[in-house]
Amino acid sequence: MGLTDIEAKQTKLTAVDRSHVLICAGAACVASGAMEMEALMKAKISELGLTCEVSVFDTGCVGTCDLGPVVVVYPEGTFYVKVKPKDAEEIVTEHLLKGRVVERLLSRTPEEHTVPTIAEHPFFAKQQRIALRNLGVINPEDIQEYVALGGYSALAKALTMTQDEVIQMVLDSGLRGRGGAGFPTGRKWAFAKEVEADQKYVIINGDEGDPGAFMDRSILEGDPHSVIEGLAIAAYCIGATQGYAYVRAEYPLAIKRLQIAIDQAREFGLLGAGIFDKLDFDIEIRKGAGAFVCGEETALMHSIEGLRGEPRPKPPFPAVSGLWGKPTIINNVETLASVPVIVEHGPDWYSAFGTETSKGTKVFALAGNINNTGLIEVPFGTTLRDVVFEIGGGIPRGKAFKAAQTGGPSGGCIPASMLDISLDYESLQKAGSIVGSGGLIIMDEDTCMVDVARFFLEFTVDESCGQCTPCREGVKRMLEILTRITEGKGELADISKLEMLAGGISKTSLCQLGITAPNPVQSTLRYFRDEYIAHVVDKQCPAKVCRALIQYDIVPEHCTGCTLCAKHCPTNAIHGELKGVHTIDQEACIKCGECLARCRTDAVIKV
Amino acid sequence: MACECHATEEAAEQQILDIVEAHKNRPGPLIPILDEVQASLGWLPKSAIITIARSLGVPVADIYGVASFYSFFRLVPPGKTKIQVCMGTACYVRGSQQLLDALERKLKIKAGETTPDRQFTLESVRCVGACSLAPVIVTGEDCHAGMTSAKIDKMLKPYMQEEPAAAKRG
Numbered sequence: 180m181g182l183t184d185i186e187a188k189q190t191k192l193t194a195v196d197r198s199h200v201l202i203c204a205g206a207a208c209v210a211s212g213a214m215e216m217e218a219l220m221k222a223k224i225s226e227l228g229l230t231c232e233v234s235v236f237d238t239g240c241v242g243t244c245d246l247g248p249v250v251v252v253y254p255e256g257t258f259y260v261k262v263k264p265k266d267a268e269e270i271v272t273e274h275l276l277k278g279r280v281v282e283r284l285l286s287r288t289p290e291e292h293t294v295p296t297i298a299e300h301p302f303f304a305k306q307q308r309i310a311l312r313n314l315g316v317i318n319p320e321d322i323q324e325y326v327a328l329g330g331y332s333a334l335a336k337a338l339t340m341t342q343d344e345v346i347q348m349v350l351d352s353g354l355r356g357r358g359g360a361g362f363p364t365g366r367k368w369a370f371a372k373e374v375e376a377d378q379k380y381v382i383i384n385g386d387e388g389d390p391g392a393f394m395d396r397s398i399l400e401g402d403p404h405s406v407i408e409g410l411a412i413a414a415y416c417i418g419a420t421q422g423y424a425y426v427r428a429e430y431p432l433a434i435k436r437l438q439i440a441i442d443q444a445r446e447f448g449l450l451g452a453g454i455f456d457k458l459d460f461d462i463e464i465r466k467g468a469g470a471f472v473c474g475e476e477t478a479l480m481h482s483i484e485g486l487r488g489e490p491r492p493k494p495p496f497p498a499v500s501g502l503w504g505k506p507t508i509i510n511n512v513e514t515l516a517s518v519p520v521i522v523e524h525g526p527d528w529y530s531a532f533g534t535e536t537s538k539g540t541k542v543f544a545l546a547g548n549i550n551n552t553g554l555i556e557v558p559f560g561t562t563l564r565d566v567v568f569e570i571g572g573g574i575p576r577g578k579a580f581k582a583a584q585t586g587g588p589s590g591g592c593i594p595a596s597m598l599d600i601s602l603d604y605e606s607l608q609k610a611g612s613i614v615g616s617g618g619l620i621i622m623d624e625d626t627c628m629v630d631v632a633r634f635f636l637e638f639t640v641d642e643s644c645g646q647c648t649p650c651r652e653g654v655k656r657m658l659e660i661l662t663r664i665t666e667g668k669g670e671l672a673d674i675s676k677l678e679m680l681a682g683g684i685s686k687t688s689l690c691q692l693g694i695t696a697p698n699p700v701q702s703t704l705r706y707f708r709d710e711y712i713a714h715v716v717d718k719q720c721p722a723k724v725c726r727a728l729i730q731y732d733i734v735p736e737h738c739t740g741c742t743l744c745a746k747h748c749p750t751n752a753i754h755g756e757l758k759g760v761h762t763i764d765q766e767a768c769i770k771c772g773e774c775l776a777r778c779r780t781d782a783v784i785k786v
Numbered sequence: 787m788a789c790e791c792h793a794t795e796e797a798a799e800q801q802i803l804d805i806v807e808a809h810k811n812r813p814g815p816l817i818p819i820l821d822e823v824q825a826s827l828g829w830l831p832k833s834a835i836i837t838i839a840r841s842l843g844v845p846v847a848d849i850y851g852v853a854s855f856y857s858f859f860r861l862v863p864p865g866k867t868k869i870q871v872c873m874g875t876a877c878y879v880r881g882s883q884q885l886l887d888a889l890e891r892k893l894k895i896k897a898g899e900t901t902p903d904r905q906f907t908l909e910s911v912r913c914v915g916a917c918s919l920a921p922v923i924v925t926g927e928d929c930h931a932g933m934t935s936a937k938i939d940k941m942l943k944p945y946m947q948e949e950p951a952a953a954k955r956g
């Protein structure tokens with residue numbers, strides 16, 4: 180089947196519908212009640228007999244997660260935020276029936292100006308959405324919408340070119356792996372193409388492991404065809420006929436949507452035998468069963484083979500000997516989603532974004548102590564300050580920015596003094612962190628950096644596959660030391676012990692998990708050494724997080740004697756009469772923080 | 787009663803055999819098989835693992851090795867309601883540790899354990915993708931956003947009541 184046949188199949192979209200209502204079905208919007216709201220909206224639409232003119236469907240994460248549930252009405256692009264189930268009816272009766280925008284549900288700038296359309300929203304102003312181009316724009320369960328926006332034409336174009344020409348294009352674009360290591364994608368493909376073999380494989384790495392990053396999931400949920408198209412182009416370039424999509428089992432919606440997309444692509448002749456009469460290629464989904472280490476290429480392949488997901492030493496590289504011993508390339512979801520755009524618009528267009536060595540754009544999952552949270556995509560070279568204060572809208576409750584954590588458990592922290600750092604592979608590495616998969620967690624003054632380092636080590640200890648000693652034992656020792664420090668039992672010598680262990684582990688571990696495991700400790704030691712010192716020497720936690728080093732107290736002047744805290748204290752450590760000042764029995768207090776959370780007059784404080 | 791149990795056991799065994807049969811000839815069938823068996827039984831009982839091992843002709847130990855490697859596979863039966871506290875980075879910096887502690891105290895179990903009445907299983911999980919609403923707790927299929935310890939009782943209430951209501955109906 181050719182592209183024209185596919186275009187001919189497009190009837191539904193263009194002719195009939197007057198309005199498209201897109202409901203964000205990203206995890207955050209669903210958690211805020213998007214599905215109930217959608218059900219009510221659909222009910223009202225059918226009650227008013229509008230079903231033939233208006234179609235309502237779920238889209239992938241729009242990106243403005245803190246404004247959810249989000250609704251976008253096309254063709255105008257009207258952008259409704261925080262739409263509660265009770266608002267659903269009004270959008271139907273006012274906007275869809277009478278064409279009147281429901282002002283009250285529009286988003287507002289800090290200056291209280293309403294923002295009528297999604298295109299005008301400041302959250303998107305500094306963004307350049309390439310990998311996320313279709314999120315919040317199309318119905319991910321309908322291949323025709325993807326095709327209508329130019330989908331699969333890049334594959335058609337690639338198939339008219341030679342393999343080397345396409346690889347050259349990807350090389351020239353400067354595209355590098357977006358999953359972590361940042362290896363040039365075109366180089367990987369070129370290696371695999373050169374190897375002679377009766378069978379080769381291509382794999383989508385959708386085993387998103389960074390606990391604070393969700394872009395791969397969002398792309399799979401919101402625009403699965405872009406990933407399929409990218410993988411098909413990769414398959415053509417290296418000469419593979421079979422692809423696998425390795426997606427975390429914890430992402431059922433992503434798996435479902437990807438399967439629908441694969442089925443539809445098959446139906447349209449875009450997967451299977453004789454794609455554009457040139458390519459035989461198909462994709463099978465394999466679920467990842469919850470092991471962080473499977474993000475590592477060799478571990479991932481073991482997992483597809485049905486084995487324990489343990490990494491093995493490289494070389495041989497997967498491009499030479501990968502899945503079942505055959506040449507294999509593994510690309511991350513975001514990388515693949517960018518490929519069709521590069522093929523379509525050309526490498527120069529793509530490489531015009533970004534810096535000298537980090538070309539193009541990167542998706543970040545912005546979260547933590549920041550006003551606007553969600554998924555953003557910016558050109559490499561955008562400063563951290565712009566992301567935090569322009570796109571992110573700054574830190575809530577007037578608190579001070581303390582650090583940005585990038586790259587998850589393999590990354591590090593960037594302190595406030597470096598807010599003007601350019602977000603790109605080289606600058607972040609120089610600063611002791613990594614781009615990684617794009618997790619970007621903002622931390623305010625109430626975050627204890629020693630505790631954050633401990634948190635990440637706990638994660639790596641949990642996830643270490645246990646094969647090699649430096650990672651299995653070394654990281655555990657580091658965690659013990661850090662735990663000791665947060666419990667106020669640390670000594671100065673512990674800090675140098677941490678540094679020594681960190682160096683050894685990153686030099687001798689087998690895979691990236693172990694090699695990068697000490698990063699969070701090294702980078703916090705580099706920028707927040709005084710906090711470590713405060714813990715070990717002064718036995719104080721400056722951010723007042725570490726339980727052993729703080730105490731809860733009640734300020735008598737502020738206590739109204741409401742008894743709330745006493746009622747909820749799990750150990751009955753709080754005494755006082757109704758309307759009398761309450762006090763905390765420090766012996767009995769387990770420092771759970773319940774009293775502080777309950778007190779309405781801020782009488783409970785941490786000291 | 788005993789007879790009925792036996793019948794369901796047989797049915798379960800047949801189900802497992804069917805699943806194995808469906809995947810047997812694909813390359814790398816084990817993980818998809820474990821996944822489907824768990825989807826139908828809710829966990830991976832010893833008997834199921836033995837059945838899988840026999841029909842694939844693989845040592846039981848190998849299957850345990852794989853099943854125990856991946857956190858997704860359950861080798862002990864879960865409680866009726868799963869409570870998952872997100873301990874991803876975004877949730878952690880917004881205080882999910884306190885929530886987990888509060889739930890551990892309340893249910894009198896540690897993370898990873900099930901209450902003796904099999905009503906609740908408490909788990910700590912990594913990023914559920916709703917970081918914007920951190921801290922997040924998932925109960926069953928429901929995601930509770932912006933959680934505080936003050937909201938825990940209300941969150942648990944519907945599940946607490948289930949038991950007596952079911953008893954009444956029975």
Ligand code: SF4
Nearest residue numbers: 748768769771772774
């Ligand atoms: S911190 Fe917890 S244990 Fe201590 S007084 Fe407050 S509520 Fe009670």
Ligand code: SF4
Nearest residue numbers: 738739741742744778
């Ligand atoms: S909750 Fe606050 S105001 Fe009420 S008794 Fe406790 S400390 Fe006093």
Ligand code: FES
Nearest residue numbers: 872874877916917
């Ligand atoms: S860290 Fe909890 S939802 Fe992402």
